[in-house]
Amino acid sequence: MEQQQISRNPSPPPSQPPGNHLNNHSFAIEYHPQTHASDQAIEAFSRLTISQDFPPHTQAASFLSLPDTLDVVPSASGERQQQGLFGAHQNIKAGPGEMGFYSGVPFLDPPLQLKKYQGDDYCDVYDNGCYSLHSKKALSKKPNSHFPFLPSSHQSMSIVYNNQQKMSLEKMKGRLVSLAKDPVWSCDLNLKLEQGLSKEEIDMILLEVMDSFGYLMMNNLGSRFVRNLFMVCNESQRTRIIMVLVHFPFNLINICLDPYGARAMQSLLEMMILPLQVSLLVSTLSLGAIPLACDPNGQHVIQYCIKHFPVEYNKHIFNAIANNFFRIATDKSGCCVIQSCVEHIHGETRDRLISQITANAFELAVCPYGNYVVQHLLGMRIPEVTTDLVKRFQGHFVSFSFNKYASNVVEKFLSESGEYHSAKIIVEMLKDASTSQLLLHPYGNYVIKAALAKSKGVVRQALLKLIQVNAVSMQRNLYGKKLLFWIDKMELCNA
DSSP states (O other): OHHHHHHTSOOOOTTSOOOOOOOTTSOOOOOOHHHHHHHHHHHHHHTOOBOSSSOOOOSOOOSTTSOSOGGGSOOOOTHHHHHTTSOGGGOBSOOTTTTTHHHHOTTSOGGGSOOOOOSTTOOOSOOSSOBOTTOSSBOOOSOOTTSOOOOOHHHHHHHHHHHHHHOOTTTTTTOHHHHHTSTTHHHHHHHHHHHOOOHHHHHHHHHHHGGGHHHHHTSHHHHHHHHHHHHHOOHHHHHHHHHHHHTSHHHHHHHHHSHHHHHHHHHHHHHOOSHHHHHHHHHHHGGGHHHHHTSTTHHHHHHHHHHHSOHHHHHHHHHHHHHTHHHHHTSTTHHHHHHHHHHHOOTHHHHHHHHHHHHTHHHHHTSTTHHHHHHHHHHTTOHHHHHHHHHHHTTOHHHHHTSTTHHHHHHHHHHHSOHHHHHHHHHHHHHSTTHHHHTTOTTHHHHHHHHHHHOOHHHHHHHHHHHHHTHHHHHTSHHHHHHHHHHHHHHHHHO
8 A cells, every 4th residue: 555655656856846745644634625625736736847948047136137128028939938037937837726726625715816917907016027917928118098197296296386377366365374374385375475466466465364364473384474475565554464463462472472473573573664563563562571571482572672672662561571570580581581671771771670680689690590680780891780799799709609500600700890809709718718618619610710810919829829728639529620720721821
């Protein structure tokens, strides 16, 4: 029995994959119709033969040698035509359907059989030297006229641009608000504004977008459209815009709190010429001066009014800031507004702000943002103000030198107060027993540097002697070593 089984399965030829040499004693399998059909299919696949007329394809795959067009590929006869351009692996004489695979598997539905795409409406994804599915004929590069034309991205943009040029402003009527926020059509609207429009056309635009002006100003694309619209409007049209904006004060303040709205508002402020326009807009902004001054976007609107408009227009803003001075001065954005007020205003309002700064100098000096207000006032070098501040800080210079923020104020005292006041401050520090700790302190060592840079004569010699006495401990400290290195470098430069 074993000999008969072996004779039925001779060794396969070199071109045929080896079959399964299993006998009846290998393992026992319960007979089942589906299993029997599967065995028949496997046996059919194992008898597949590949033509031996062609040598094995050993060359590395390369597409560099393909012809420029598949129309000129000469047709071959017989099995050579089946090989194609990609080697002998396509020369399979029988497919699953021809071998009876589907008929041998009763549980496989006929609709699941492979389809043959040979119609005119079918096209492979890659037409550069490819073959159609289940076909021995190379695809032609001739385009199929039955396919719908899909333009490329560049062609699509060209079509859209041509449509934009053909669409007049009259055809856009009723959709200007939505088009102004569209990434494509907003560019066309801005182009029409830049090219110039008549007064009637601008009036038509204003009539449609006036109720949505605030909404557009807070939109990325809409704010640009609004700014361009400001530029082409005449003074009467701008006055109409301002009248609409100030009619709802809280909406106007919300616009200034928005990053895009703040830019659009600054553009409107830049174009205002008439006193009526300035008075209406600035007086309305003064109602929200506190939230605007403490906002990173709104502060730019307030600062523009302070820097570019006369004091009589800003008096309501100044009064609101002065009444809430400490809250604004200790804010990250508000401290910048206070500095602009002190620098650009004059008269009684300025004196009021300066007196508030000096009265709250201690609290401001130790504040992360308030210390900039004190430094800015010292930098203005107003003699009477500097003298007043030195008197207020007297006896506290050393303690403030240990503070992260107040140490910057002490440095500003030494660099901006003049030789007389700086010498007075250094002498006070030399008399304090804790001054030697400043040599090793991460913030205090900067104060010592500022003192060395401004001191002269006997005061400087006393300061250098203090450093010499503590040189050993300074060499074992990171900040002390940096200070010694800085001193050596400075002496070499002065030599």
